[in-house]
Amino acid sequence: MKINALIIDDEAPARALIREFLKEHPTIANVQECADGFEGVKAIQERKPDLVFLDIQMPKINGLEMLEILEPNLLPSVIFVTAHDEYALRAFEVNAVDYLLKPVARERFDTAVQKALSRIQEGTGNQREVSGLVSMEGPGPRWLDRVVVRVAGDIHIIAEEDVLCMEAQDDYVLICTENDEFLKKKTLKFYEQKLDPSAFIRIHRSFLVRADAIQRIEPYSKDAFVAILKNGRKISVSKQGYAGLRKRFDF
Amino acid sequence: MQNYRFFSPAPGFLVFYMILWASCTLVHYILLGRYGDLGAGFTDLSARLLALDAFISQTSLFLLLLPLWFLVRFRKKGKDFSLAGIVNALVGGGLLIGIWYFVMREGLAGLLYAETGAEGFFRNTLGIRMAFGFLAGLAVYHFFLACRLHREAREAIERQVELESLVQQTELQALKNQLNPHFIYNSLNAISSLTLTDAEKARDMVVKLSDFLRYALKQDAMQLTSLEKEMNAVELYLQIEKVRFGEKLNHRFRLEEHDKNLELPGLILQPLFENAVKHGIQQLPGQSGPSFRVIGNEKETILEVSNHFDPAVGRFKGEGVGLENIRNRLRLHYGNGQLLQVEKRGHEFFARLHIPKPSR
Numbered sequence: 001m002k003i004n005a006l007i008i009d010d011e012a013p014a015r016a017l018i019r020e021f022l023k024e025h026p027t028i029a030n031v032q033e034c035a036d037g038f039e040g041v042k043a044i045q046e047r048k049p050d051l052v053f054l055d056i057q058m059p060k061i062n063g064l065e066m067l068e069i070l071e072p073n074l075l076p077s078v079i080f081v082t083a084h085d086e087y088a089l090r091a092f093e094v095n096a097v098d099y100l101l102k103p104v105a106r107e108r109f110d111t112a113v114q115k116a117l118s119r120i121q122e123g124t125g126n127q128r129e130v131s132g133l134v135s136m137e138g139p140g141p142r143w144l145d146r147v148v149v150r151v152a153g154d155i156h157i158i159a160e161e162d163v164l165c166m167e168a169q170d171d172y173v174l175i176c177t178e179n180d181e182f183l184k185k186k187t188l189k190f191y192e193q194k195l196d197p198s199a200f201i202r203i204h205r206s207f208l209v210r211a212d213a214i215q216r217i218e219p220y221s222k223d224a225f226v227a228i229l230k231n232g233r234k235i236s237v238s239k240q241g242y243a244g245l246r247k248r249f250d251f
Numbered sequence: 252m253q254n255y256r257f258f259s260p261a262p263g264f265l266v267f268y269m270i271l272w273a274s275c276t277l278v279h280y281i282l283l284g285r286y287g288d289l290g291a292g293f294t295d296l297s298a299r300l301l302a303l304d305a306f307i308s309q310t311s312l313f314l315l316l317l318p319l320w321f322l323v324r325f326r327k328k329g330k331d332f333s334l335a336g337i338v339n340a341l342v343g344g345g346l347l348i349g350i351w352y353f354v355m356r357e358g359l360a361g362l363l364y365a366e367t368g369a370e371g372f373f374r375n376t377l378g379i380r381m382a383f384g385f386l387a388g389l390a391v392y393h394f395f396l397a398c399r400l401h402r403e404a405r406e407a408i409e410r411q412v413e414l415e416s417l418v419q420q421t422e423l424q425a426l427k428n429q430l431n432p433h434f435i436y437n438s439l440n441a442i443s444s445l446t447l448t449d450a451e452k453a454r455d456m457v458v459k460l461s462d463f464l465r466y467a468l469k470q471d472a473m474q475l476t477s478l479e480k481e482m483n484a485v486e487l488y489l490q491i492e493k494v495r496f497g498e499k500l501n502h503r504f505r506l507e508e509h510d511k512n513l514e515l516p517g518l519i520l521q522p523l524f525e526n527a528v529k530h531g532i533q534q535l536p537g538q539s540g541p542s543f544r545v546i547g548n549e550k551e552t553i554l555e556v557s558n559h560f561d562p563a564v565g566r567f568k569g570e571g572v573g574l575e576n577i578r579n580r581l582r583l584h585y586g587n588g589q590l591l592q593v594e595k596r597g598h599e600f601f602a603r604l605h606i607p608k609p610s611r
Contacts, residue, residue, distance in 0.1 A: 010496070010533065011437065011440075011441060011495045011496060012495075012496075012497055013440070013441035013442075013444035013445055013448075013494065013495060014437070014440055014441060014444060014495075016444045016447070016448055017440065017441075017443055017444030017447065020444070020447045020448065057433070059533045059534040060534060083432075083433040083436035083437045083440065084433060101436070102436050102437055102439070102440035103436065103439040103440040103442075103443045104440065104443070157563065
C-alpha cells in the first residue's frame with residue numbers, strides 16, 4: 001500500500017526535518033509540502049493525502065481551523081507537529097493520531113508514524129470521533145477571537161467582533177455579520193461555550209447574539225419578544241432569553 | 252502572620268521587663284534599708300520583712316504598669332502633647348497611683364507591718380516610696396517607648412524587604428515573559444533539521460541563538476542597557492528568524508553613532524520586532540521587513556518599529572499580552588505606563604517607545 005503524505009508548516013527547515021525523517025519509512029512514497037493553511041486546505045482537497053503532518057501556529061489560518069473547514073470525508077490522518085503544548089486537548093478532539101512537540105525526536109516521530117500507518121491500514125484513519133467527548137478546556141486562548149468558514153472553495157476569516165448573531169440550523173450554525181451570512185457545521189452550544197460570554201448572550205434556543213448589537217426589543221406575542229439588531233435583522237427572543245436580557249441590561 | 256504579633260511588643264519583651272522589675276525591687280529594698288531608720292523605733296525590722304515589702308510593692312507596680320504598653324503601642328504619632336493627651340496622661344497616671352497606693356496600704360501597712368506594729372514605718376516612708384514608684388514608672392514608660400520604636404523599625408524593614416521582593420518578582424516575571432519559549436523551541440527544531448541538511452548553517456545558528464539567549468538571560472531587571480546592544484540582539488533575533496522563514500524577511504537598519512549609547516531597559520525592543528514578524532511579515536506574501544527609526548527631541552527619544560500587515564488577517568487579538576508586558580516594564584523603570592504607543596494606519600503598524608531623557 002502506497003501512502004501519500006503532506007507536510008504543512010510555514011518553516012522550511014521544519015518541513016525538511018520531517019521529510020528527512022520520512023526517508024526511513026519507505027511505505028510513505030509521496031511527500032508534498034505546503035507553507036500555510038490556505039495552501040494546505042487546497043492541497044488536501046486536490047491530492048487527498050492519507051497522512052498530514054500539521055503545524056498549528058501558521059499565518060492566515062491555523063492548523064486547527066484548517067481541519068474545521070474540511071469536509072469530514074476528506075479528513076486525513078493528522079499528526080500535529082508544533083512547539084505549542086497548549087493545543088494538545090483540542091488536537092485530540094479532532095481525532096489526531098499524535099501530537100509531537102518541536103524539536104522532534106526521531107524515535108517519537110517513528111512511533112507516531114507507525115501508529116498512523118496502522119490506523120490507515122485498518123481504515124479508521126480518517127473517521128472523526130464524536131466530538132465533545134474531550135473537554136475543550138485547557139490553557140491557551142480563553143475565548144475564540146475568530147471563526148473560519150469556507151464558502152464554495154473560498155476561505156473567510158470572520159473576526160469575533162464582526163459577528164452579530166448566530167442561529168442554529170439543524171447540524172449547522174448560521175453566522176451573521178453586518179452584511180453577510182455564513183453556514184458552518186457546528187453546534188450553537190459550542191459557540192455559546194467558546195465565545196466570550198460578556199459579549200454574547202443566548203436569547204433563544206436557536207439564537208446567540210452579540211449583546212451590544214441589539215438596538216431594540218419589541219413584544220411579539222404573550223410570552224415572546226423580538227430583538228432588532230443594528231443591521232435591521234429581527235431575531236426571536238424566548239421568555240428565558242428575555243429574562244436574561246433584562247438581567248444583562250438591567251431594565 | 253501579622254495578627255498574632257498585634258499585641259506582642261518586641262522579642263524578649265518579658266525578659267527585659269522582668270529584669271527591670273528585679274532591678275527596681277532590689278533598689279527598693281536597698282532604699283528601705285538605708286532610710287529604714289527614719290522615725291526611730293523601727294530599726295529592728297528584719298531584712299526578710301524589707302525584702303517582702305520590696306517584692307510586694309514592685310510586683311504590684313509592675314503589674315499595674317503592664318497595660319501601659321497598649322497605650323504606648325496604639326498611641327498615634329504626633330499626638331504626644333495635645334491637650335487630650337495630657338489630660339489622659341494625668342487622669343491615667345492619677346488612677347494608677349491611687350490604685351498602687353491602695354494596694355500598698357492594704358498589703359503593707361494593713362497586713363505586713365500591722366503584725367509587728369510598725370504601721371508608722373509605712374507612713375514615714377510613703378514619700379520615698381511614691382518618688383521611687385514615679386521613677387520606676389518613668390523607666391517602664393521609656394522601656395515601652397523603646398519597644399515601640401524597635402517594633403516600628405522592624406516592621407519598616409519587613410515592609411521594605413517585602414516590597415523589594417515583590418518588585419523583583421514582577422520584574423523577573425516580566426523579563427521571563429519577554430522571552431518567547433516557542434521561539435526557542437522552533438529555533439531548536441530548525442537547528443535539528445539543519446544538522447541533517449546543512450551542518451555549517453546549523454552550527455552558525457547555534458552560535459546566533461546562544462548569543463541571543465546569553466544577552467536575554469543576562470539582562471538584569473533593574474539595569475539599563477544601551478541601544479547598540481539591544482539592536483545587536485534584535486539583529487541576531489532577525490537572522491535566526493530568517494533561517495526559519497527564509498528570504499521573506501528582509502531588513503536593514505542603520506544606527507547613528509550618537510544614538511548608540513541611548514540607555515533603555517534590556518529586551519524591550521526585541522518583542523516589538525517579534526510582533527512585527529509574527530503579525531506582519533509572516534502573514535504577507537512576498538518580501539518585506541520591519542523598519543526602525545530613532546526620533547529625538549529635547550524631552551525624549553522615540554524608537555519606532557513599523558511593519559506592513561494584511562488587514563484581513565492582522566487585526567485579531569493576541570498581540571496584547573506582549574505589549575502589556577512592555578508597558579509594565581516601562582512603568583517599573585520610568586513610573587509611566589504610557590510610554591509605548593501603537594498605531595495602525597492603512598496597511599502599516601507602528602509601535603513607538605518613548606524613552607524619557609534623563610533630567611539633568
